[in-house]
Amino acid sequence: MTDLTGVSQLLNKVSDDPVLRTALDRAISSYWKKRKQVMERYPYVKELADEVRRIKEWSIDHMDKLLDKAIEAVEAKGGKAYVAETAEEARKIVGELVGTGKVVTKAKSMTTEELKLREFLIERGNEVYETDLGEFLVQFLGPKPMHFISPSIHLTREKVAEFLKDFMGVEVDKDDVEGMVALVRKFLRDKYFSADVGISGANAFAADRGAVFLIENESNIRLSISLPPKHIAVVGMEKIVPTMSDAWKVVEVISRYGGYKVTSYINTVMGPARRGDGDIGPEEYHVIFLDNGRREASKDPILKQTLYCLRCGACQYLCPVFGIVGGYWAGLESAYSGGIGVMWEYITGDKETSTQHAFACLLCGRCIEACPVRINQPEVLREIRRRLMERI
Ligand code: SF4
Structure with missing residues (x-):
């Protein structure tokens, strides 16, 4: 009712x-x-945003066709592609890929929040760490991400200083934001090296090359998805656009409207590392395309x-x-x-x-x-x- x-x-x-x-x-x-x-x-950037609107309109009207192309591109590069019709199916796929008793590092992703993936993996006996500073605070202080780009928008620096004192046993000055960031970074550094799996979402996905695009400022995504041996990307189907060039336009518009004068990193991942070619990075690249009402x-x-x-x-x-x-x-x-x-x-x-x-x-x-x-x-x-x- x-x-x-x-x-x-x-x-x-x-x-x-x-x-x-x-x-x-x-x-x-x-x-x-x-x-x-x-x-x-x-x-x-305003003109670019108009162009992105046209790209998105076309992409949503041709979602099924783009999905087929994206799957083909991921598999051609040696990755594995999956289609999850529902949140439950997506959790099941990730659950099987991760297993139990593993250490997982996570990039901030609203799509994985939609799946309540962190909670699901923890319930299955894994250690899971959000590596974006804001999302890390939300993981421990709750109650949920309060904004798309700034998940801990509801927390004052006073509250964060209090939490860090309890969590890490270190006295922090509430006005020393850089000091607080450094503390969390230090805590997470070991986790990247011991992680078995890195999980990300996607800001955009280029169907022609099977490439995930990820924007970040803290270099946490780069570490989360390149140090562990397995990378799982959960991609909402609406993120797929036809080409690499389209995806670059999308990420530029997101960064600028997100309020970033300079975005520190834009990561693109196009497949698993091929050791024979001297690549470094995960040898497994799994991409889960999520429907969950989108089609x-x-x-x-x-x-x-x-x-x-x-x-x-x-x-x-x-x-x-x-x-x-x-x-x-x-x-x-x-x-x-x-x-x-x-x-x-x-x-x-x-x-x-x-x-x-x-x-x-x-x-x-x-x-x-x-x-x-x-x-x-x-x-x-x-x-x-x-x-x-x-x-x-
Ligand atoms: S989050 Fe950005 S793109 Fe989405 S509706 Fe709001 S302003 Fe538009």
């Missing part, structure tokens, strides 16, 4: 949380300063725009509702958050709960201004509400 009271109670409660308000205010104002500088420095959504004239989403997080920073309740909007059970998160949850997860959260949107449309690919979230959220009203 639809329970809008539960949703409004949750959102009302968190809107009174002073720590959350401070953390969100700091993060949002810092993002807009950075975005202004980025747009001045790279004025061409059905690609045929829905309204919902399909969700699949153009690059997960840059810009709309979350401009949304007035997100500015008050942050990632709690979409619910604690959902990996996703914000208006776009409600849409993702509707496609990949719990339709009932996401429909309830759709009612929190003010339909102001500020998210369309922020979005590089101009996704009309109010239109989609209004449609999700309309579908509910038809049922009751």
